[in-house]
Amino acid sequence: MSRQAVRLGTEPSPVTRWVILGIVGLLFAVPIIAMIEFSFSVGPAGGYTVQHWVDLFDPANARANRQLFQAIGNSFLLAAVTVAIVLVVLLPTMILVHLQFPRLRRVLEFICIVPITVPAIVLVVGLAPVYGVVVQLFGGAIWTLALAYGITVLPYAYRAIQSNLDAIPAVTLSEAARSLGANPLQVLWGVLLPNLRRGVLAACFISVAVVLGEFTIASLLNRRNLQTALVQAGQSDQWIAVILSLLSLAFALVLLLLIGRLGTARFSTARSSRKRSSK
């Protein structure tokens, strides 16, 4: 099918599209531009400086910013543990249900989607007593917060993996591999995971983005992560809070671009291959 043929009927003209995109883009750009402008501003008196950016990374201020950087480290640790939970618990469960217990799919889907309907603040009310036990078992280390994050990222990670699972004939592929002599681990590693790569990577990136942006649960359970530290820093030094917000936005943007590339990479391979086979 040619690209022309895809453009059917009432699709808006390129001009209309650019106008819509421009307005929406502007809405998002204004606060970001304001943040960038603010991060370089000297103060109410006016004028611009790079001093605030330099201060943040100045070794002389390392002591003052120690807690902040520790909080960033905490958030990355939490992101890593959350991703590990997705990979070790959610992914194998989903594959197992898809291949062996298809009747449980609806149940699993329901369980995974529920967290999105529960506001974080309500979740904390339920989690507080649970964490009483968690602390008794594992101590109060920061990584234990990832157990809660493992729940909050479920809807996003589930959708990313499930759409990939639905797009491949997972049952036939695994049966074909078994008939060729592969044991269950070889089926998973050699056949299923390579074909689920995009869904799994997307699930991981989304999980990282969600964890890095999480404030409510960490704050109410008295844990220190990037977002709680930002709020605290904002009370003493507004510039640092804004600069770090910008940096975390940039990081999230890079993750989103990576997820986007995963999708388009598949599209372009399919297209170039179609060209090849039509020769």
Place this chain on the structure above:
Amino acid sequence: MTSTIPVAAPVVEPVPGATVELAGVVKTYGAHRALDAIDLRIRPGELVALLGPSGCGKTTALRALSGLEAIDGGGILIDGEDVAAVPTNKRDIGMVFQSYSLFPHMTALENVEFGLKMRRVAGSERRRRAAEALDMVGLGRFADRFAHQMSGGQQQRVALARALVTRPRVLLLDEPLSALDAKVRVQLRDEIRRIQTELGITTVFVTHDQEEALAVADRVAVMNQGRIEQIGSPRELYATPATAFVADFVGLSNRIPGDAAGGTVSVYGTGLQLLGEPLEGPVVAYVRPEDLSIESSGMPGVPATVVSSSFLGSLRRTTVRLDGDILVAVQHGVDLDPQPGTAVTLRFRGSPVSAIPRSAPALD
């Protein structure tokens, strides 16, 4: 692209075929008995087709053989060894599936290599054997293609090469042609038969297409409601169907009312020998279209009126109406071109027929 003519080269070495036996195999899903104590013995190197309507248990039987479906009773023997408890990956079988099953992230060559890799065959040997297997199915030059770069027919050929390259004891084909268009289907069907004969591999071929089964198999097992109704050579099944179901399912049959007595059935005044169980009283006889002929009106026989006539290339099939509003299909040469509405005479050639009592529910 699909009409690649394969080069005839039996490069995958022939292996002595194995004996395969299903002994009283039972498989139930809840209250439904998918396999009702099936007995089937397949000789070494033989190609047996499991034929039947959807839901008759043929695919379940194949999946039980492969180990993809656990059985509830009976035994599955390959060369005398009971493999019922052996997992699929240890059964040493090759399987081609109905839906395309090539691993999408691998090239055709890598797909074919997969089974050898699982058997820890060394790299260079693996590539050589995989390339040979691809040559065998005529796709040597497609080694670097991915599944989405090949047509359905080509994908199924690669799947066949992949199933055969490990020299399995048994080849299982689960409706491998049903997703393909008619022309490729016949081509690949003949090719499967050629390769199977050259390799001498014991093969089970599941299909719901009776023409396919008759064309490709040494013996055909007709299945119905979890049981094997009859097993025999295509010719036996066609000429001497053991049951009315087989007569109805294999080939085209007219259902004509008659009266049975003493091993013959009288239809419209003609006595025909009755096959199968002896019957008495009113029956429905299954008469093949080629066992009938059309003569000019006034000749001795059954008066009939032509309803329609279709040209089928090498022959013609004409439908006529008999007394009692019975429609009957007759197969004849293309020289005769009966016009609708013409009065003709129908004659029975006298071949033996199968029948069911007229009170029995009609088979669909």
